[in-house]
Amino acid sequence: MSFRNVGIVYRKELTEALRDRRTLISTLLVPLLLFPVLTAGLGAAIASLIGKAKEEVPEVMIIGGADSPEIVAGLQKLSKIKIVPTTPNYKEQIANKEVRAAVDIPPNFQNDMAEQKTATVKVYIYGGEMKSAFAADRVEEYLKNFRDGVVKDRLAAKNLPTTVLTPFDIKQQNVAPPEKVGATAFGGVIGYMVILLCFTGGMYPGIDLTAGEKERGTMETILSSPISRMHLVLGKFLLVLTASLVTAALSVTSMGISFAVLGHLHAFDQAGNDAAQLQMHIGLATVLSVFVMVLPLAVLFSALIMTIALFAKSYKEAQSYITPIMMLVIIPAVAAMLPVDLNAKLALVPILNASLLCKELVTGTYHWNYIAIIFFSTCVYAAAALFLAVKMFQREEVLFRS
Amino acid sequence: MIETQRLTKTFNDKKRGKVKAVDSVSLVCHPGQIYGLLGANGAGKTTTLRMLATILEPSEGTAIVAGHDVVDAPEKVRANVGFLSTATALYPRLTSQEMVEYFGRLNGLDEATLKKRLDEIFERLDMNSFRDRRCDKLSTGMKQKTSIARTLIHDPQVMIFDEPTSGLDVMTARTIIEFIRECRDRGKTVIFSTHVMSEVERLCDVIGIIQSGKLLAEGSLAELRDRYHKQDLEDIFVEIVAPLYVPEEGN
Numbered sequence: 185m186s187f188r189n190v191g192i193v194y195r196k197e198l199t200e201a202l203r204d205r206r207t208l209i210s211t212l213l214v215p216l217l218l219f220p221v222l223t224a225g226l227g228a229a230i231a232s233l234i235g236k237a238k239e240e241v242p243e244v245m246i247i248g249g250a251d252s253p254e255i256v257a258g259l260q261k262l263s264k265i266k267i268v269p270t271t272p273n274y275k276e277q278i279a280n281k282e283v284r285a286a287v288d289i290p291p292n293f294q295n296d297m298a299e300q301k302t303a304t305v306k307v308y309i310y311g312g313e314m315k316s317a318f319a320a321d322r323v324e325e326y327l328k329n330f331r332d333g334v335v336k337d338r339l340a341a342k343n344l345p346t347t348v349l350t351p352f353d354i355k356q357q358n359v360a361p362p363e364k365v366g367a368t369a370f371g372g373v374i375g376y377m378v379i380l381l382c383f384t385g386g387m388y389p390g391i392d393l394t395a396g397e398k399e400r401g402t403m404e405t406i407l408s409s410p411i412s413r414m415h416l417v418l419g420k421f422l423l424v425l426t427a428s429l430v431t432a433a434l435s436v437t438s439m440g441i442s443f444a445v446l447g448h449l450h451a452f453d454q455a456g457n458d459a460a461q462l463q464m465h466i467g468l469a470t471v472l473s474v475f476v477m478v479l480p481l482a483v484l485f486s487a488l489i490m491t492i493a494l495f496a497k498s499y500k501e502a503q504s505y506i507t508p509i510m511m512l513v514i515i516p517a518v519a520a521m522l523p524v525d526l527n528a529k530l531a532l533v534p535i536l537n538a539s540l541l542c543k544e545l546v547t548g549t550y551h552w553n554y555i556a557i558i559f560f561s562t563c564v565y566a567a568a569a570l571f572l573a574v575k576m577f578q579r580e581e582v583l584f585r586s
Numbered sequence: 587m588i589e590t591q592r593l594t595k596t597f598n599d600k601k602r603g604k605v606k607a608v609d610s611v612s613l614v615c616h617p618g619q620i621y622g623l624l625g626a627n628g629a630g631k632t633t634t635l636r637m638l639a640t641i642l643e644p645s646e647g648t649a650i651v652a653g654h655d656v657v658d659a660p661e662k663v664r665a666n667v668g669f670l671s672t673a674t675a676l677y678p679r680l681t682s683q684e685m686v687e688y689f690g691r692l693n694g695l696d697e698a699t700l701k702k703r704l705d706e707i708f709e710r711l712d713m714n715s716f717r718d719r720r721c722d723k724l725s726t727g728m729k730q731k732t733s734i735a736r737t738l739i740h741d742p743q744v745m746i747f748d749e750p751t752s753g754l755d756v757m758t759a760r761t762i763i764e765f766i767r768e769c770r771d772r773g774k775t776v777i778f779s780t781h782v783m784s785e786v787e788r789l790c791d792v793i794g795i796i797q798s799g800k801l802l803a804e805g806s807l808a809e810l811r812d813r814y815h816k817q818d819l820e821d822i823f824v825e826i827v828a829p830l831y832v833p834e835e836g837n
Contacts (some may be wrong), residue, residue, distance in 0.1 A: 192692055199684065203679040400675055401673050408669035409664060410694070
């Protein structure tokens, strides 16, 4: 094993990588910009759009209700909705988003209420449409208040206190510290982002150093030099690994800074209370621990990308092989965002384990036994992938595939 | 010196099954001589030369190149070989000097020796004007010179050229031909492949005619003329190759 030779290859590949725009963009620029853009930009945009949707006064139609003037007048008085004249094609209008909702008041409704009968008030909405839901919410809020009034009257008529309806209260008590509420909700996303960027960071140099070399015709040149193929792969591998780790490191750092800045600015306060829980604090220890866990994963990705890309004859062909592999990375990383808890079996599933762990690390939970299992199992997978990459470089039919 | 012993290479082809690209080729090439491997496309020239340069491993047989066995000590063989073909491109994002330096280092030269050799070669090949220019910004001629410098940096005993002039314009091709002649005059062992008759006539001390992986005839130009009672090398070539010739299949 000659570290000198590996070093020579590494230095040369580094020189070339630093002169390659594609590599620089995917390794340096994307991770640096993604989190600030995602947190500040997208977050603020979503918050402001939702805010706007809430501010808008939706138009609502009332169907029937001629014999229930009190209800109709009450609805008309609501400032958060605007009652428009009823037309027979109200369903169509809702579908066309000209009207956001319609309230169907059954005949004789007010009388029925007074006579202690039951009835159903229908609210027509366009399911999944946020503005329609807001309109329905406001209508229903009014109707519920009205119903409460009816209940109160009926109880009073029978001389019963209102407390008969609520013999006991149910109250949720949050034990998670306020800053961790956000981390728990978004920890999965962070793991996902870091893992994905770790892959994409290694992707371009990984292809460039294998299929790219074949495409440019330099493969034969380098193979005619005395360097052993093992040293050649290791030198190349170290460069791909560097790119992957730099991307991961930059993304973790930029993530930390983005959230810290966000915490200081309270950027989401204006968007209302539910958005305020987005605030979270990611400390240095968290950033470091996420980075350490990503390390063997970066080795796995780098070796995997090189093994697959080497098989391709051109950059394009390599990209079409790597894209489905990226799905294999994304799926387990996304799965970690589902309400799954880490267990011994899942700790052995590559990628999924690391992304579940990232989720825990971000919330400040350290299950040392799982950390050990995940770290070492990923190391084993990584070693296998690296071994495969070295073997691949020794196969003539792969190097000279035509 | 190059000496091959029943050198054979078998490939697995999806359509045709096992294909012998090179079939028991035995040849000898001495220092201070140019051996020309003449053959049509797909005759097995490139595969033979790649085995000599240890880029491919022989399926059977072996070759001794510069005193080392290509199967047992491929890295030692490569340290004594300069390999140049139209397929051996340059790294586009390295400068001409960086390219040559890289190969000098891979050949184990220390920095002092490397610098001395580099200056000497760049001077001799008149390359100083584009020393620090990136390879993707070089003209074809400059690229060829850089490739030549790359093969010379470790001062190899054996030079292997695989169709070195293919696709080059006349002027650039001449530089290469001159360079091949110079290698012989400096006492190096030279083997090169081509399908251009005139190059063989002008350069080669020994000619080997190859078809379907088999070395069919070998000798100096004079010997071949005598043996086949023909003056024109092309006529001789056609007579030798015709019985075995199959048009190259697209791969």
